[in-house]
Amino acid sequence: TSYRSPNAADYSAHTLTDRQRALGGDIWLVMIPPFILLQGRFTIAAKHHISIAEIYESELVDIEKAIAHYEQAADYYKGEESNSSANKCLLKVGAYCAQLEQYQKAIEIYEQVGANTMDNPLLKYSAKEYFFKASLCHFIVDELNAKIAVEKYEEMFPAFSDSRECKLLKKLLEAHEEQNSEAFTEAVKEFDSISRLDQWHTTLLLRIKKTIQGDEGDLK
Numbered sequence: 001t002s003y004r005s006p007n008a009a010d011y012s013a014h015t016l017t018d019r020q021r022a023l024g025g026d027i028w029l030v031m032i033p034p035f036i037l038l039q040g041r042f043t044i045a046a047k048h049h050i051s052i053a054e055i056y057e058s059e060l061v062d063i064e065k066a067i068a069h070y071e072q073a074a075d076y077y078k079g080e081e082s083n084s085s086a087n088k089c090l091l092k093v094g095a096y097c098a099q100l101e102q103y104q105k106a107i108e109i110y111e112q113v114g115a116n117t118m119d120n121p122l123l124k125y126s127a128k129e130y131f132f133k134a135s136l137c138h139f140i141v142d143e144l145n146a147k148i149a150v151e152k153y154e155e156m157f158p159a160f161s162d163s164r165e166c167k168l169l170k171k172l173l174e175a176h177e178e179q180n181s182e183a184f185t186e187a188v189k190e191f192d193s194i195s196r197l198d199q200w201h202t203t204l205l206l207r208i209k210k211t212i213q214g215d216e217g218d219l220k
Contacts, residue, residue: 043085046076050089067096084123087113094133095200103137107149110134118157127157132165136204139169140211143176164195172208181212 094109114130
């Protein structure tokens, strides 16, 4: 019979927050027990990194460190071929990178997750959302980059062409090219009336709209 640490079964990610609080908030004193990695229990290790990331998100508000732990968790999940769990962590990283204006990194993540999901019958519906987010990140950097990216995503994933997200992008690109902030706002309003845009999307759309000359910086 193989040896198994008596603590391994009980050492869950839920204990991490309790230990962190008991140590007076010094998160670096919370170590992943060596037996977890020695036994190849990478899924448990990943959960610990997610717990640490969540503490940095909500309690310590250090997004850079949260990103690092979500990335580590994603790596461990990939090692276990838990691609769905890895993608969830990567999407967290992508969202934060975009907020921090690390657009190239966000683009790479959204393209990677989009490519991973577009051929999966159960997940392909989500791929259009990831390509939409990647396109918005491209758009902030450069209008031409965004046009090229949208065309690339349409070729990669033909269903993207028929999506409301793709149609919105094309309207926004046209409005931006014409430096027409009213047309830009109307396109966003029309989309939002059917598919509610969350704070992340709104933030990026406002950043794009502000690059239109003479824009007042809102979507009203």
